[in-house]
Amino acid sequence: MSDRPRSLFQKVWEAHRVRDLPTGQTQLFIGTHLIHEVTSPQAFAMIRELGVPVRFPNRTFATVDHIIPTDDQSRPLADDLAEAMMGELERNCREHGVQFFGPESGAQGIVHVIGPELGLTQPGQTIACGDSHTSTHGAFGAIAFGIGTSQVRDVLASQCLAISPLKVRRIEVTGKLAPGVYAKDVILAIIRKLGVNGGVGYAYEYAGPVIDAMSMEERMTVCNMSIEGGARCGYVNPDAKTVEYLRGRRFTPDDATFAKKAEGWLAMASDPGCAYDDVVTIDGSKIEPSVTWGIHPGHNLGVSESIPTPAGVRDDERAGVEEALEYMDFVAGASIAGTKIDVAFIGSCTNGRISDLREAAKVAKTGHVKAGVRALVVPGSMAVQREAEAEGLDEVFRKAGFEWREPGCSMCLAMNPDKLRGREVCASSSNRNFKGRQGSPTGRTLLMSPAMVAAAAIAGEVVDVREIATGD
């Protein structure tokens, strides 16, 4: 092998290459496979039919997140369909010797929250999961991406995927974020600039002073929404923060070998001078708190801006803007601030971690949820829940009129009982504002940071979180 500088993506790819396939694709070893109840049952049925075992049962880890209720998680679950799915996952894990982090383990949570928490997610790994937000794990310098159920079958059977390498686009976020501007705003700004399909064929490498300054949880928020920009994986090069986050976690090495492991992790970072297929720079100092106004995450703007007019956008965007305006029933040219909301949702694999809840709680302390607004806080995992309760955040939220729930995906995709009703407008810290996404076929979603959601819950409308004095 030559000594040419390589990107993290290339290093990870080469380390996990089993062989080149005749099709030109790579047979790539998947070091860590995460599964949940929605996209795995059919895959287990397929390997059963093929008569093949799970090849590396100790490299697949399971949890339950999508269908689990957030009010009463006692068994059997009230919803028979949800109970059947959970039962099926438990049976499959038992039968194949796969470790299952269910509620009784104390470690249950959204799959992309618990992977890092447990230390399963480590730099230099390949990680796959039947869920598009698997890109989250890239925050640790892993190559992590979502797959469909047939590919879950492939991984169960062979611990490998047949896949073509991606190009790498480095996205440098320069400057410094203004107060009240969060990781969520950064990724929304990136998607706005590059488009919802701008990342097709690419892995995104996030870098620059703004990314360097971010905590691991903030980096997870950025990587999480890579897929909303069309990139199936996004990553940040591992650094001292990555190493510190992983110290002492359940699946990370103990003190005796940790330093040596950490050295290996840091060596996975992209080499200075390595080649990229594309480089994009974004000025982080100019990013505002962002809000979506339409029906995909690219339909977003700064909170001080106005909803676009069909006449004011590019020709190829016009039909989409018209469709979005009609669905949202918003007035072109109107200010996004002041838009009335009915529901506020804080949670999800994008923004359901402890730091998200802390930021939202600071805002919640300044007032009370507006009469007529339903506001939910759903921790991303049992560990997040415990930590928040130990800090008294649950009390802060309850006192301010928010419901404090049990962990799960909840109203991000509404596969459990947490759903919008009718035409409700929801200020949401989740990742997708697609038509019908939050459970009502006509429901409407405004994506924003958890602090912005808390501010909207109190005001009953979209407001600029920078105008709220949190005493910070």
Next chain:
Amino acid sequence: MATNEDVLVRIESVEGTACVVRGDDIDTDRIIPARFMKVVTFDDMGRHAFADARKEAKGKHPLDDPRYSGASILVVGKNFGCGSSREHAPQALMRFGFQAFVGASFAEIFAGNCTALGLPCVTLAERDLAKLMDSVELDPAQTVTVDLRAKQVRSRAGEMAAILPDGVRQQLVEGTWDATRVLLEAGDAIERTAASLPYVEMPGR
């Protein structure tokens, strides 16, 4: 192993009538709303394809248009299948009756899921796609052919160059799109790769 050379299904072309669903960025929540995924099989997905969009269109959705009844090729716009990785989306469309997709572009995970099911996703140049859409809408009874060998889409609108990644085309044409068998052929090379990695401690079989 139940699979062997004898059951390789080669997808060299798909021929039939087509259906046009216009619009860009049609996401997989749109194709199959999440509430229909509360099941442990794909069996029932077909009847829920585009459930909410069809309800919203009150019978006027292309999937409910009798002129497109029995279509096996779905013609779509840009970034089709974006969003969630749910294989339920291509499963729903396949079980509804579609065997191939022709569009301006496809989201990556969706296209990968389609390949795993033996469903080609081919793209056309913008002008060609516009012509094909118009032609199919004008004459839905015409036969459209997605020819993977010739890398063409043929219809009354003419012969158009179809674009798809070479590796995917090869998988479909050679019948190796069902990847499990191919991956297992690597044998012990899988364990050797595992052993070379610093974090896969116990590669037990």
